Every structure is written in structure tokens, then in C-alpha cells.
Amino acid sequence: MSTDRSEERTPLVDLQCKAHTYPDGTVGMHEVDFSVYPDEVVALVGGNGAGKSTLLEHLNATLVPDKGELVVDGTAITEDNKAHARKAVGFVFQDADTQLVAPTVLDDVLFGLQNYGMAGEEAERRAREALATVDAAHLEDRVPHYLSGGEKRLVGLAGVLVLEPSVVVLDEPLAGLDPERSRLVADRIRQIHEEGISVVLSTHDLEFAAEVADRVCVMADGNVVGNGTPREVFYDDELLERANLHPPAAIRVARDAGLDTGARPVTEADLVALLSDRGAPSETIRAESLDGSSGD
Structure with a gap:
């Protein structure tokens, strides 16, 4: 099952991955054709080991295909211009600690801007705006590693929003969060989408996917095996069974x-x-x- 949502629009991100194999020989993905269009929320669903995280990490060139191509905002990504992909496609990892590197929350959000040569009052203004966008302005003087899981997820999100990406990618954004923190993170995802940023997320929570996604992509065995609206995908019993989902x-x-x-x-x-x-x-x-x- 496939629903064509392109409507002759140019994708913000276009990944053609014939194959990606990890150093130990494990095939992470094969024959994947995946695009992200303006003004949409895309949810990747599938069982453990289906390839969701592998696909997400290809979208900002954290991983690169063994065979294939990544195009971001019309630019083909090579070894020489990966920074373009990482600025245009902001990635929030499931383990937020992997991207929290500075002594305070404000410093952490500033880190990405400083890497791109911006400093001073303008950088601090943008960092504070990004924190306010995710309802985390009150955390700016806190030590990142002492925050709760949900707070770390919000700070990580602010750290990518400050770079003004066209797409935000979140790997299991609700993993390990209690219901209240899950609601807060879900609200922030809806908010940034309303502000014109496309969102791609992976999740095991199909209720969450049904609530927030415009399009659902089902993965199994390293490939996208189904694609459509939540109503199309979640009523396709054969597709869900193939992906070991209910x-x-x-x-x-x-x-x-x-x-x-x-x-x-x-x-x-x-x-x-x-x-x-x-x-x-x-x-x-x-x-x-x-x-x-x-x-x-």
C-alpha cells in the first residue's frame, strides 16, 4: 500500500538507499526510497530491528548509504558538504545525553550556533527564543545532565531548532517518559509543525502516531513496506501483521x-x-x- 503525497512538490529530503550495511555485516536497510515534504509529520513504525533508527540517521548524513544518494533542500550530500544536511535536518536522539555537551542548558543550545560562527548577543537571543519555543526557558541555567528525561528531550529539541532547520527528526521522542512529560513533548512536536517545520519521528506507540502523523511509514526487515495516512495504514491488517504490529x-x-x-x-x-x-x-x-x- 502506498499513498503518493508529493503532489508534484519538491521534497525537502530525498533519500534513495540501495543498501546500508554495518561494519559487522548486519544489513541495516536495503532498497529504501524515502522523502520528506514541506508541512508534514511522518511517523516511522515497526518492530525492533526493523531499521527505523538506521533510516532516521541517514536523513542528516549521520549515516550514509553504501549505495544511493541523499538530497537535502535540492543539494546532493557528499563527504564535503555533510554540514549542510546537519543544519537543514535537525536530529534529536533517543538518548538525549549523547547531544548534551555544555555546562549549562543555555550554553548547550548555543553550541550549535557557535559551530556555525555565530556568537554574542544575537546568538544568545536565538538560543533563548529556541528554549522558549519548547517551554524550557526556565531551565537555561541548569546543568543538562541533572535534568529529567523529558527536560533533556526538550533541551535537545531547542538545540536543533536554534539552527532553524527545515526538518526535525526525533528518534523515539516519548521513550522512557511518564505520561505528563510525554504529553509535553507531544505538544511541542505539534507546535513546531504548526510553525512550518516538517517532522519525522520513529515510535513504538501507535496511539501517538495516530494522533500526530499526517503520514505513517511501516518498516520491516530494513525496508519501508507500507506508506499512507493513519487511517489507511492502521486498517491494513495484512501490512500490520507483516511488521508484527497491532x-x-x-x-x-x-x-x-x-x-x-x-x-x-x-x-x-x-x-x-x-x-x-x-x-x-x-x-x-x-x-x-x-x-x-x-x-x-
Whole structure:
């Protein structure tokens, strides 16, 4: 299954990866054709070892294909211009500690600007604006490594936003976070998308993917095996089975309750709306959906 969302637009990022093999001989990806377009949120889903992190790390030239090409903002990326990819495509790693390097949060956000030759009051203004964008201005004097997991994720996000990228990439942005911190990070993702930045993220949380993504790409065995809107992907049982995934809770509850799923609810809000239209006991079904799990 594939949905063409290009509509003759030029992609911000275009990756053609015939193969990527790790030094130990493990094949990370093969025959991948992946693009990111303006004004979209793309979620990568798939089981462990499917290749999600490998694909993400190719988008800003952290990894490069053995065979293939990466084009960012119309520029083919080579060994000589990887900095272009890393400025245009901001990467927030799952382990935020890997990108927190300075003694204070403000210094950490300034680090990227200083690498590109910007210093002084203008750099500090942009760093503080980036922290304010992710609701982390109050952290600027804190020591990064003493922050909570969610706070570190927000500071890492500020550190890429300060470079004014066209695309932000997040590897498992909710991993290890409690529900409140997960909500805060999810809200910030929606906010930066509303400000015109495209977002690519990987996640095991299909409820989260259904909530935030315009497009879902399913990975299995190092390849993108399906691509479409959440309603297209999450109702494709054959595709989900191939990737060892279960549908989001809203779909499972709707089916278990014998509801007409012609409207294809994929989120809790969709399910509640469907139940409200039927005059069904939505509070009971909502509670059941909240207790569900993505099962992957």
C-alpha cells in the first residue's frame, strides 16, 4: 500500500538507499526510497530491528548509504558538504545525553550556533527564543545532565531548532517518559509543525502516531513496506501483521464493541465522536481504550 503525497512538490529530503550495511555485516536497510515534504509529520513504525533508527540517521548524513544518494533542500550530500544536511535536518536522539555537551542548558543550545560562527548577543537571543519555543526557558541555567528525561528531550529539541532547520527528526521522542512529560513533548512536536517545520519521528506507540502523523511509514526487515495516512495504514491488517504490529487501541475497541468502522476511527477522539453519534456509552468505551496498549 502506498499513498503518493508529493503532489508534484519538491521534497525537502530525498533519500534513495540501495543498501546500508554495518561494519559487522548486519544489513541495516536495503532498497529504501524515502522523502520528506514541506508541512508534514511522518511517523516511522515497526518492530525492533526493523531499521527505523538506521533510516532516521541517514536523513542528516549521520549515516550514509553504501549505495544511493541523499538530497537535502535540492543539494546532493557528499563527504564535503555533510554540514549542510546537519543544519537543514535537525536530529534529536533517543538518548538525549549523547547531544548534551555544555555546562549549562543555555550554553548547550548555543553550541550549535557557535559551530556555525555565530556568537554574542544575537546568538544568545536565538538560543533563548529556541528554549522558549519548547517551554524550557526556565531551565537555561541548569546543568543538562541533572535534568529529567523529558527536560533533556526538550533541551535537545531547542538545540536543533536554534539552527532553524527545515526538518526535525526525533528518534523515539516519548521513550522512557511518564505520561505528563510525554504529553509535553507531544505538544511541542505539534507546535513546531504548526510553525512550518516538517517532522519525522520513529515510535513504538501507535496511539501517538495516530494522533500526530499526517503520514505513517511501516518498516520491516530494513525496508519501508507500507506508506499512507493513519487511517489507511492502521486498517491494513495484512501490512500490520507483516511488521508484527497491532492496530491502535481505538481500532481494537471499535471492532470488539461491534461498531461500524466505516468511518475508520484511529484515535480516542475519533472513537468518542463515533460513539456520540450513536448515543453509545462513550465513557465506558473511552476507559477501555485508555487501558489498551499498542501491543508491539
